[in-house]
Amino acid sequence: MEKPLTSNIRPGQEPPDLHAYERAGGYQSLHKALGSMTPQAVVEEVKASALRGRGGAGFPTGVKWGLVPNGEDAPRPKYMVANGDEMEPGTFKDRLLLGGDPHQLIEGMIVSGYATGTDVAYVFLRGEYKLAAHRVSKAIAEAYKAGYLGRNIVGSSYSLEMHLHVSAGRYMCGEETGMLNALEGKRANPRAKPPFPTVSGL
Numbered sequence: 001m002e003k004p005l006t007s008n009i010r011p012g013q014e015p016p017d018l019h020a021y022e023r024a025g026g027y028q029s030l031h032k033a034l035g036s037m038t039p040q041a042v043v044e045e046v047k048a049s050a051l052r053g054r055g056g057a058g059f060p061t062g063v064k065w066g067l068v069p070n071g072e073d074a075p076r077p078k079y080m081v082a083n084g085d086e087m088e089p090g091t092f093k094d095r096l097l098l099g100g101d102p103h104q105l106i107e108g109m110i111v112s113g114y115a116t117g118t119d120v121a122y123v124f125l126r127g128e129y130k131l132a133a134h135r136v137s138k139a140i141a142e143a144y145k146a147g148y149l150g151r152n153i154v155g156s157s158y159s160l161e162m163h164l165h166v167s168a169g170r171y172m173c174g175e176e177t178g179m180l181n182a183l184e185g186k187r188a189n190p191r192a193k194p195p196f197p198t199v200s201g202l
């Protein structure tokens with residue numbers, strides 16, 4: 001079944017707030033994942049869906065989630081960074097998706113965070129995307145208020161903190177390891193891999 005990511009976006013209109021997003025079926029995936037599935041089952045379902053990343057390489061999302069060390073022995077805290085740097089000339093998909101339906105991003109990050117055992121999540125956003133920054137930070141506040149972020153999300157044992165980080169602005173900040181350096185307050189030079197950021201990063 002096709003599920004266009006733009007289905008809630010109306011040009012020229014405000015993005016759906018939390019209640020409008022819920023009325024359109026939003027946060028149901030979160031309830032399903034956290035309420036009735038193990039993190040491993042979520043990873044398997046995303047693998048089976050054949051969902052792919054939008055960072056350029058089309059890397060399979062479920063495979064990426066499955067590469068994150070999980071379980072009792074995994075190092076903590078674990079961080080997740082959503083890459084909204086988008087400095088590629090002529091590319092505006094993240095601006096549309098983040099500014100047009102921010103709760104969709106947030107719900108996806110929470111489900112991903114649950115699947116990977118993430119403790120703290122960042123949205124790394126291009127500095128010029130002022131309207132998207134305003135809308136994403138408003139949506140994060142709404143999600144905290146509704147119990148979708150913070151401690152014991154929707155009564156589960158899973159907790160997640162989420163922050164918006166607005167980039168100081170360099171194309172290199174979009175490269176995943178340069179982004180981690182930028183978030184740490186360093187120059188956004190890329191790091192040598194391995195280790196890959198799915199295993200060791202922020």
Ligand SMILES: Cc1cc2nc3c(=O)[nH]c(=O)nc-3n(C[C@H](O)[C@H](O)[C@H](O)COP(=O)(O)O)c2cc1C
Binds near residue numbers: 057083177
């Ligand atoms: C110079 C450079 C800039 C990049 N900029 C972005 C970007 O703005 N957004 C992005 O998602 N990925 C960007 N990437 C790719 C990331 O390093 C990474 O592969 C990607 O965020 C993974 O996304 P995915 O999990 O959706 O596949 C860039 C890579 C390079 C080398």
